[in-house]
Amino acid sequence: MTTSGTERFNELFSELEDCDENGQKRIIEEMNKIVYEMNEEEFKSVFTKELFYKMNKMIEDKKLSMGNVLLLLKRVGYCKVLKNAWTRSFKESSLNKRFEQMIIAENKKIDEKDEKLLVDLCECFFSLSFIFNHELLSICVPCLVKAALKKEESVEARNEVEIAFLALHNIGICPIEQELYMNEIKEIIKYHQEHRNLSHLAYRCAWKFLIDRLYFDENLEEVIVNDLHFAREAAREIEELTRNVDWKREKEEESEEELALLRWIESLNFFFEMCKLQREEFSGLIGSIVQVFQATKEKCNGIHYHCVYLLETAAGNKAIKVEAFVKGGAVDAVFQGIQLPALNEKMAYESLVLFLKVSRRLKEEEDDEMEEAKRKASKRKVTEKMEEEGYEDIITSFHEKFDFLNRRYYHGLSLNISDYFISV
Structure with missing residues (x-):
């Protein structure tokens, strides 16, 4: 979208108060197309606290119908979350307070409750704002989960489900009682599977909403890992998206398929930080991340970096065994990546931290004799591969940069070079 598109949006907005409801609807449909094309900076420059104030004033003066406001703001909220356009403007606006009051008032109705209005209000409020109190969570979460339960295969139904889930996804990390969502989310995920x-x-x-709940309720991990098989499902999704990406595209900006893949990769980071259960399925998930890492090595773009950062996070989690890294090809792939001519400092740092974590994990003592035997076998495989590839020489060549990389990024690298080497 160009600057003229932004100007066109503002021009159309100024025309709204001179139109009847049907005319407003036609104008808003055109505005919604423009919103979808905005980048993050354009989005934040248009949707300011002042614009939301004007919108609220037009509602008060009966110059803009609530139905048309919701028609616009559902698209605005959807695109805000989709583009990660974080902004405080709606939260700080008078329109935010109006929506809060309307949600609470509509929920209190018994016989005349307008379920569609309540869903629309919840979707707009939760996708545009960023702090939610317990009362609003207890009203909106069940409302949005119910909206997401639709099983119709029409385009309209799928779009409505997507909007509901984007609003739920935007809630982020906060405490929510299981009874408000658990049965429905499990039904949705299992039906999709x-x-x-x-x-x-x-x-x-749907997965992001569920995984965010782990921060306050670690008991959910049993459901996520064992009942709903998150690792298997995430691997399948990533592999399918990877096949759909045209990696030979010359354009600098990422395609929709690449962005979808990046969102999945980013979603996994919190899971790998919180995960405490050990499962064989993790090696398949590691393998799918490695596929993306290798597919993006020539581009060295954001996805490539997020892959090595994700693998480094996973390497520090004792629930994910080193065998999963060997079997999934992670050690091999990152070792090849660290030798690329286009390697930048950030990638070098994350790669070295990963090798340091793997080395430390392989040096740990294991109480269980069978596990110790497996770890020694992994040690042997890793060591033999590294000897073949000249690992020690390559790590030694980076040694003089360790202190510089620590100061530039984070103090995660050991300055003792022997910490990176493994002996059987």
Whole structure:
């Protein structure tokens, strides 16, 4: 979108108060197309506290119908979350307070409750704002989860489910009682696993919403890992998205498929930080991340960096065994990546931290004799591969940069070079 597109949006907005409701609807449909094309900076420059104040004033003066406000703000909220356009403007606006009051008032109704209005209000409020109190969570979460339960295969139904899940995804990390969402989310995920009815975006948002709950409720991990098989499902999604990306594209900006893949990769980081259960399925998930890492090595773009950062996070988690890294090809792939001519400092740092973590994990003592035997076998495989590839010489060549990389990024690298080497 160009500057003229931004100006066109503002021109259309100024025309709204001179139109009847049907005319407003036509104008808003055109505005919604412009919103979808905005980048993050354009989005934040248009949707200011002042614009939301004007919108609220037009509602008060009966110059803009609530139905048309919701038609616009559902698209605005959807695009805000999709583009990661973080902004305080709606939260600090008078329109935010109006929505809060309307949600609470509509929920209190018994006989005349407008369920569609309540869903629309919740979707707009939760996708545009960023801090939510307990009362609003207890009203909106069940409302949005119910909206996401739709199983119809029409385009309209799929779009509505996607909007509901994006709003739920935007809640982020905060405490929510399981009874407000658990049965419905499990039903949605299990139904999708059998029928594949959700879009990639909606399915990722469903998992993101569930995984965010782990921060306050670690008991959820049993459901996520064992009952719903997150690792298997995440691997399948990533592999499918990887096949759909045209990696030979010359354009600098990332395609929709690449962005979808990046969102999945980013979503996994919190899971790898929180995960405490050990499962064989993790090696398949590691393998799918390695596929993306290798596919992006020539571009060295954001996805490539996020892959090595994710693998480095996983390497520090004792629930994910070193065998998963060997079997999934992570050690091999990152070792090849560190030798690329286009390697930058940030990638070098994360790669070295990963090798340091793997080395330390392989040096740990194991109480269980069978596990110790497996670890020694992994040690042997890693050591033999590294000897073949000249690992010690390559790590030694980076030694003089360790202190510089620590000061530039984070103090995660040991200055003792023997910490990076493994002996059987």
